[in-house]
Amino acid sequence: MALIVQKYGGTSVGSPERIRNVAQRLLEAQREDNDVVAVISAMAGVTDNLIKLARETSPQPTDREFDVLLSTGERAATALVAMAVNALGGRAISLTGAEAGVLTDRIHTKAKIANINPRLIEELLGDGYIVVVAGFQGQTPEGETTTLGRGGSDLSAIALAGALGADACQIFTDVDGVFSCDPRIVPEAMKMEEIAYDELLEMAGAGSKVMQSRAVEFAKKFGVPFEVRSSFKSAPGTVAKEEAANMEDVVIRGISVERKQAKVTLDDVPDTPGAASRIFSAIATANILVDVIVQSASDRNTTDISFTIHQDDLARAEELLTPVVQQIGASRVSSHGGMAKLSVVGIGMRSHSGVAARLFECLGEGAINIELISTSEIKITVVIAEKDAERAAQLTHETFGLARSGVAQGPVR
Amino acid sequence: MALIVQKYGGTSVGSPERIRNVAQRLLEAQREDNDVVAVISAMAGVTDNLIKLARETSPQPTDREFDVLLSTGERAATALVAMAVNALGGRAISLTGAEAGVLTDRIHTKAKIANINPRLIEELLGDGYIVVVAGFQGQTPEGETTTLGRGGSDLSAIALAGALGADACQIFTDVDGVFSCDPRIVPEAMKMEEIAYDELLEMAGAGSKVMQSRAVEFAKKFGVPFEVRSSFKSAPGTVAKEEAANMEDVVIRGISVERKQAKVTLDDVPDTPGAASRIFSAIATANILVDVIVQSASDRNTTDISFTIHQDDLARAEELLTPVVQQIGASRVSSHGGMAKLSVVGIGMRSHSGVAARLFECLGEGAINIELISTSEIKITVVIAEKDAERAAQLTHETFGLARSGVAQGPVR
Numbered sequence: 001m002a003l004i005v006q007k008y009g010g011t012s013v014g015s016p017e018r019i020r021n022v023a024q025r026l027l028e029a030q031r032e033d034n035d036v037v038a039v040i041s042a043m044a045g046v047t048d049n050l051i052k053l054a055r056e057t058s059p060q061p062t063d064r065e066f067d068v069l070l071s072t073g074e075r076a077a078t079a080l081v082a083m084a085v086n087a088l089g090g091r092a093i094s095l096t097g098a099e100a101g102v103l104t105d106r107i108h109t110k111a112k113i114a115n116i117n118p119r120l121i122e123e124l125l126g127d128g129y130i131v132v133v134a135g136f137q138g139q140t141p142e143g144e145t146t147t148l149g150r151g152g153s154d155l156s157a158i159a160l161a162g163a164l165g166a167d168a169c170q171i172f173t174d175v176d177g178v179f180s181c182d183p184r185i186v187p188e189a190m191k192m193e194e195i196a197y198d199e200l201l202e203m204a205g206a207g208s209k210v211m212q213s214r215a216v217e218f219a220k221k222f223g224v225p226f227e228v229r230s231s232f233k234s235a236p237g238t239v240a241k242e243e244a245a246n247m248e249d250v251v252i253r254g255i256s257v258e259r260k261q262a263k264v265t266l267d268d269v270p271d272t273p274g275a276a277s278r279i280f281s282a283i284a285t286a287n288i289l290v291d292v293i294v295q296s297a298s299d300r301n302t303t304d305i306s307f308t309i310h311q312d313d314l315a316r317a318e319e320l321l322t323p324v325v326q327q328i329g330a331s332r333v334s335s336h337g338g339m340a341k342l343s344v345v346g347i348g349m350r351s352h353s354g355v356a357a358r359l360f361e362c363l364g365e366g367a368i369n370i371e372l373i374s375t376s377e378i379k380i381t382v383v384i385a386e387k388d389a390e391r392a393a394q395l396t397h398e399t400f401g402l403a404r405s406g407v408a409q410g411p412v413r
Numbered sequence: 414m415a416l417i418v419q420k421y422g423g424t425s426v427g428s429p430e431r432i433r434n435v436a437q438r439l440l441e442a443q444r445e446d447n448d449v450v451a452v453i454s455a456m457a458g459v460t461d462n463l464i465k466l467a468r469e470t471s472p473q474p475t476d477r478e479f480d481v482l483l484s485t486g487e488r489a490a491t492a493l494v495a496m497a498v499n500a501l502g503g504r505a506i507s508l509t510g511a512e513a514g515v516l517t518d519r520i521h522t523k524a525k526i527a528n529i530n531p532r533l534i535e536e537l538l539g540d541g542y543i544v545v546v547a548g549f550q551g552q553t554p555e556g557e558t559t560t561l562g563r564g565g566s567d568l569s570a571i572a573l574a575g576a577l578g579a580d581a582c583q584i585f586t587d588v589d590g591v592f593s594c595d596p597r598i599v600p601e602a603m604k605m606e607e608i609a610y611d612e613l614l615e616m617a618g619a620g621s622k623v624m625q626s627r628a629v630e631f632a633k634k635f636g637v638p639f640e641v642r643s644s645f646k647s648a649p650g651t652v653a654k655e656e657a658a659n660m661e662d663v664v665i666r667g668i669s670v671e672r673k674q675a676k677v678t679l680d681d682v683p684d685t686p687g688a689a690s691r692i693f694s695a696i697a698t699a700n701i702l703v704d705v706i707v708q709s710a711s712d713r714n715t716t717d718i719s720f721t722i723h724q725d726d727l728a729r730a731e732e733l734l735t736p737v738v739q740q741i742g743a744s745r746v747s748s749h750g751g752m753a754k755l756s757v758v759g760i761g762m763r764s765h766s767g768v769a770a771r772l773f774e775c776l777g778e779g780a781i782n783i784e785l786i787s788t789s790e791i792k793i794t795v796v797i798a799e800k801d802a803e804r805a806a807q808l809t810h811e812t813f814g815l816a817r818s819g820v821a822q823g824p825v826r
Contacts, residue, residue: 016469050489056429057493058500065499068507069492072485076463079482080470086478087471094481 002167003125004029007039007135007157011174012231013077014044016084022231023084023092025172026130030090035125037164038092039135039157040081042073063108067137067147071096074134074153082132092130095120097145100131101163102138102156104146111138111146113155113218116163133160151212158215162224169226170237171211176230177237178203178210180402181255185393188403192253193236196243196347199253202379206256206343216240243347251348251355252400257393259386261291261339262314263371266321268302268331275328276305282320288313292341292374292381302330306372308383311337339371340389343381344396356380362399368392415580416538417442420452420548420570424587425644426490427457429497435644436497436505438585439543443503448538450577451505452548452570453494455486476521480550480560484510487547487566495545505543508533510558513544514576515551515569517559524551524559526568526631529576546573564625571628575637582632582639583650584624589643590650591616591623593815594668598806601816605666606649609656609760612666615792619669619756629653656760664761664768665813670806672799674704674752675727676784679734681715681744688741689718695733701726705754705787705794715743719785721796724750752784753802756794757809769793775812781805 006029013019022038030036050069054061061069078094085092101117124131135153138146148155154171161169178200181189195203197220204213210228219226219240229237269275276295283290293307309317314337321333349355359380363370368391372383384392397403419442426432435451443449463482467474474482491507498505514530537544548566551559561568567584574582590604591613608616610633617626623641632639632653642650682688689708696703706720722730727750734746762768772793776783781804785796797805810816 016466019470053429053489053493054496057432058496060500061496062499065492065496065507069489069496072489072492075488076466076482076485079478079485080466083467083471083474083478083482086475087473094478 001033001035003035003037003164005037005039005157005161005164005166005169006172007153007170008041008081008172008231009153009174010041010044010047012172013040013081016080019077019080019084020088022081023088023090025231026081026085026092027088027090030130036130037121037125037160037166038081038130038132039153039160040074040077040132041135041153043077046073046076064144067108067145070147071134071137071145074136078132078134085130085132090130091128092132093124094132094134096134097137097156098139098143100133100160102159104138104140104148106140106144106146108146110149111140113138113148113159116159118160118163121160121164149214151215154212154215155218158219158224158226161226162222169224171226171228172231173210173228174231175210175228176233176235177228178208178240178254180253181393181397182208182257185257185390186255186397188397190403192238194239194241194247195253196247197240198243198378199345199347200240202343202345202376203254203256206258206341206345206379206381208254208256211240248348248351250346251352252344252346252402253348254345255393255396255402256341256343256345257389258341259389260311261308261341261383261386262311262335262337263306263308263339263383264314264317264321264333264335265304265306266325266330266333267304269305270329271301271303278324278328279305279321282324283309283317286313286316286320288317292372292383294372294374308339308341308372311339336371338386339383340386341381341383342389342392342396343379344400345379347378349378349380358399359396362395363392366391366395368395414446414448416448416450416577418450418452418570418574418577418579418582419585420566420583421454421494421585421644422566422587423454423457423460425585426453426494429493432490432493432497433501435494436501436503438644439494439498439505440501440503443543449543450534450538450573450579451494451543451545452566452573453487453490453545454548454566456490459486459489477557480521480558483560484547484550484558487549491545491547498543498545503543504541505545506537507545507547509547510550510569511552511556513546513573515572517551517553517561519553519557519559521559523562524553526551526561526572529572531573531576534573534577562627564628567625567628568631571632571637571639572635574639575635582637584639584641585644586623586641587643587645588623588641589646589648590641591621591653592667594806594810595621595670598670598803599668599810601810603816605651607652607654607660608666609660610653611656611791612758612760613653615756615758615789616667616669619671619754619758619792619794621667621669624653661761661764663759664765665757665759665815666761667758668806668809668815669754669756669758670802671754672802673724674721674754674796674799675724675748675750676719676721676752676796677727677730677734677746677748678717678719679738679743679746680717682718683742684714684716691737691741692718692734695737696722696730699726699729699733701730705785705796707785707787721752721754721785724752749784751799752796753799754794754796755802755805755809756792757813758792760791762791762793771812772809775808776805779804779808781808
């Protein structure tokens with residue numbers, strides 16, 4: 001008898017028909033001699049609708065009440081899934097995050113899981129129930145409802161799998177797994193059989209939307225392997241796990257592309273302590289996310305600082321930076337929209353030299369100009385013109401032989 | 414400092430704008446030096462939508478899960494109301510039925526309130542909070558969520574008012590109060606200043622939709638006076654309370670009309686034990702509600718039995734009764750749709766003779782034929798043709814001088 005945790009996202013429970021499909025899958029897993037715990041998100045659209053209601057009711061909704069409100073979405077979905085299992089002749093019971101023993105800190109709307117006490121789940125599993133747990137939520141030590149922030153249901157599933165010592169954790173979603181690149185950009189993109197946590201983290205940070213970074217980080221920290229797979233097909237997906245020795249044989253695991261980027265450059269920033277801080281504090285006040293930051297080497301007493309932001313934030317950023325340029329004594333701020341970020345990711349980079357050279361060479365042969373370069377231990381990111389992004393991804397995908405490194409399953413859509 | 418319980422129904426919290434209106438009212442009540450507890454229903458349409466989802470997901474939803482599902486509607490609404498109060502500068506906190514201390518029996522979907530422990534409410538009131546409680550729900554001794562059945566939010570409010578020893582319980586709704594008759598039928602109908610519990614019960618049983626009978630019965634049992642009033646106006650409504658001596662001076666308090674009735678008659682039913690039981694058991698198996706039942710006096714060994722049902726149930730009832738007629742040896746079953754029930758209600762009937770005579774006389778003068786008559790201590794019901802219902806109500810309203818007995822406020826719509 002194995003213990004399996006299955007997580008279903010909002011699209012997977014988006015209609016009564018899909019909920020019945022989920023129920024069927026849960027029963028199949030149980031029939032294959034598994035104890036089954038399901039972690040469920042709110043039905044697609046429900047959370048957005050509740051957020052809209054909150055904003056229409058109050059300009060700044062109270063965090064505590066916001067959590068009470070949002071938590072109802074998952075709670076309703078778990079009840080529907082449990083009903084559907086029962087209607088098919090199974091025995092299921094729904095639990096809130098609190099009932100499932102998910103204890104969090106007191107930071108409403110983005111609580112962190114502090115501890116999990118899965119006593120009730122274990123008891124119900126022992127009684128033969130399929131246990132359907134509301135994802136995305138927990139409770140404080142005082143019993144107040146909290147939510148874990150967007151994508152928190154993945155986190156719930158992985159944390160429960162860890163606490164229960166589950167034999168498998170399956171994240172069911174609307175894609176077939178993690179691909180070597182977005183198949184809409186590179187039709188030859190392959191579904192990976194496996195990926196190291198760190199690679200998935202870098203892919204997520206670089207724009208791949210399969211999993212939230214927080215959930216992957218949690219899985220890495222507590223060593224909980226999980227599989228990302230489709231809730232609409234029966235094919236296996238991609239297993240994320242600790243890196244194994246042989247995983248380094250693959251130099252580049254995948255490519256991420258993020259469009260609609262803008263590059264902002266401040267010229268001749270005085271090379272004094274605090275200058276960079278003034279710049280990024282100004283941006284941070286408007287909650288604008290800054291990504292690639294590059295400071296060019298300086299042999300004068302000034303330096304140039306460039307960074308990328310989302311194109312939609314560009315006007316606001318320019319507005320905020322204009323006074324800062326004067327205050328710190330830089331010469332000017334310039335910016336360009338219409339950019340894209342392309343990242344190649346792979347733990348193999350650590351033991352293989354020449355990856356960056358091969359990437360730049362391939363882009364050069366394609367006459368694609370590189371605006372910015374940023375590297376980490378297992379990732380190289382280049383900022384290029386958005387109009388070149390698709391071609392760059394295809395060239396890179398081919399150069400690193402990614403169409404041969406995965407398992408042939410065809411693109412998602 | 415007084416303690417006031419205000420209940421708002423689904424229409425009163427049907428949109429963000431209306432929720433803000435409720436918040437305003439709660440704050441006004443607090444500003445008038447009251448401790449304020451709000452009991453909130455789900456936003457209009459939400460419960461129906463959840464029920465629809467459940468039925469689409471499962472042909473026979475599990476009762477436990479059905480309660481978990483439905484309870485989310487009230488929970489979301491309380492959070493929105495609390496947010497709205499906070500947005501206006503007040504301090505509010507939302508509680509589930511369970512948190513509010515509403516303990517019920519274990520009968521899911523139609524639980525009865527067993528006990529209320531309002532300790533947490535009292536504590537929060539002491540801290541200056543407006544306490545916003547989810548109506549319609551409670552929990553079993555084991556902590557399972559239960560719902561109280563349709564209209565249960567009224568019950569929640571009255572039970573909480575009783576347990577808290579509230580100085581006032583106000584049921585805010587989309588009508589101005591209880592009227593001497595439906596103003597759409599009798600434009601001269603008046604809003605009553607007060608009504609005895611028993612009168613309101615008989616009005617409710619006879620088709621007046623202001624309050625569920627269960628809530629009124631609870632108020633009567635525990636002596637909790639309450640006021641039914643409009644959430645959209647500031648005028649006082651109708652106070653329901655124990656009957657007082659002077660209330661008997663009013664012979665007829667109000668008139669109820671229920672349309673779309675059908676009359677079913679079984680002729681020559683053998684006057685033997687068990688015959689009636691066979692008839693009504695057959696009807697009950699289909700969950701058809703039977704109302705007025707009349708058995709005519711018998712000087713033979715047979716009797717005629719008539720009763721009313723909703724016209725929509727007529728075809729099904731005829732189908733069910735056809736074999737029964739044969740089994741019990743009655744001669745035949747006949748039925749007529751297109752009927753209406755008209756009831757006159759008043760505790761004054763107990764001390765005033767001749768009410769029935771005056772009613773029949775007035776209908777006779779209007780050439781309105783009476784098909785069935787049924788009486789209780791404080792109510793007389795006649796079944797008449799539906800086409801005559803409006804005229805009958807107007808004649809009766811005038812005959813008993815109801816346009817003068819209330820307080821002039823004009824009709825609701």
